[in-house]
Amino acid sequence: MSEIRVRNPVIAKLQHATALRAEDRAVLEALTAQAIELPAHAELVREGDCPPHVHVVLSGFACRYKTLPDGGRQIMAWLTPGDFCDLHVAVLGAMDHAVATLSPSRLALLPRNGMEEITDRHPALARAFWWATLVDAAILREWLVNLGRRPGEQRIAHLFCELLARLRATGLAEDGEMDFPLTQADLADTVGLSAVHVNRIVQDLREAGLIKWRSGRLRILDVAGLESLAGFNPSYLHLLR
Amino acid sequence: MSEIRVRNPVIAKLQHATALRAEDRAVLEALTAQAIELPAHAELVREGDCPPHVHVVLSGFACRYKTLPDGGRQIMAWLTPGDFCDLHVAVLGAMDHAVATLSPSRLALLPRNGMEEITDRHPALARAFWWATLVDAAILREWLVNLGRRPGEQRIAHLFCELLARLRATGLAEDGEMDFPLTQADLADTVGLSAVHVNRIVQDLREAGLIKWRSGRLRILDVAGLESLAGFNPSYLHLLR
DNA sequence: CGGGCTTTTGAGCCAAATCAAAAATAGTGG
DNA sequence: CCACTATTTTTGATTTGGCTCAAAAGCCCG
Missing domain, CATH: 2.60.120.10 (Jelly Rolls)
Structure with a gap:
């Protein structure tokens, strides 16, 4: 079956x-x-x-x-x-x-x-919609911390960790692998860096054996490693478990 | 009377x-x-x-x-x-x-x-509480823009413009003057810059004749000038008028 | 009037920006 | 299926905004 x-x-x-x-x-x-x-x-x-x-x-x-x-x-x-x-x-x-x-x-x-x-x-459902709105705001706060206080490499690493957690919560990530249809320029506009610098950071993350990213798919090869680099703590996502 | x-x-x-x-x-x-x-x-x-x-x-x-x-x-x-x-x-x-x-x-x-x-x-009141929560999130979004895409001077200028608008909305600012009991270190932790750099920016704003700030009071000397430097548009505050 | 913040100044350094161009990929139509 | 474009990624060289460290000066307050 x-x-x-x-x-x-x-x-x-x-x-x-x-x-x-x-x-x-x-x-x-x-x-x-x-x-x-x-x-x-x-x-x-x-x-x-x-x-x-x-x-x-x-x-x-x-x-x-x-x-x-x-x-x-x-x-x-x-x-x-x-x-x-x-x-x-x-x-x-x-x-x-x-x-x-x-x-x-x-x-x-x-x-x-x-x-x-x-x-x-x-x-x-009313309660669930409220919750979704408030989690949105919680994510925004964490993004503010990301831009305000984390260096480039950690910013991107943190964002990748968050995305994995969110997609996992909706059943859209398996084995640390997920769709990731953005360009490096999109990513740059997200983390407040230039596209050129984002490119160099992504290469560093690849060379460190932490991620694999090509043709719209992102795979986190070492979740624990990336999370510890990023200082990632998922509690702000207010997910179960 | x-x-x-x-x-x-x-x-x-x-x-x-x-x-x-x-x-x-x-x-x-x-x-x-x-x-x-x-x-x-x-x-x-x-x-x-x-x-x-x-x-x-x-x-x-x-x-x-x-x-x-x-x-x-x-x-x-x-x-x-x-x-x-x-x-x-x-x-x-x-x-x-x-x-x-x-x-x-x-x-x-x-x-x-x-x-x-x-x-x-x-x-x-339920509606008003909702509104307040959503305006909080709107401010957070603008702060994200501030940290992600504006250089130091504009960041601080923008924050000052926002504060003036918010305090005016509660009747707590007159003639561009308001309480401002923060230290430069607090301001630095808000805008994601070092305290030293914040100090230099504040001096620039003073020398440009835009603000006056001492002993817990902040006065915007040239509101239009500061707003245009900051690229400030108050619509995200969702205030009346 | 002395001790603890806070602000200010100076010097050297580094992360990240900019500019420019090449290489790689992905689409598109023939 | 291949040539032709357009977009995206990558590389290199150079500049700069903002950081760190360190110390001096100013302020506030008991």
């Missing part, structure tokens, strides 16, 4: 928040049944918008980012399968940043109106 | 979120009636805690921060009057960072149990 389990990443992720009953899971399945496909570098939401749907990543990578007057870009979050892109916009009224895909992606669009009804009717 | 208006900073701040009825304001007044006084550098909450109260700053400055293995410290938020320190901990289960005062401060302690009852009974 080699059954293929088609996991819904949203369910897999939110299960770290609260115990979800079959009924809650069914609601999430229904919500994410309709999806759209987008190519890489498609802008889902732009700064100032108040989009009529909540976007949820089902596959692929997206990111939050801001563009500076001088053309520079700072990526402020990687959105991986299961992540909500703009849950908060109803409360804040307008996006203070843009969201775009980093790779070809599948996105679910939840009508914003329906959300309120759902959270009223399913308190566990 | 020179009436002295004793403003409650929590009310002043949350009024930017939703229209608060007299009833809601009365609840906030009652909640923040009881306060404790703390000296500078008192640790309110430490990493891993799940404190039994929600702390709210009434006067003085506090901060969120993490300490690194090498002794380095990264400040991840300045908590000014009206700010909640640990609203989120009930959902996440444990603090992923510490909170401490930066100056002598007055704090209100709201019993965590009471919170749920209040938000159930006063939807406008």
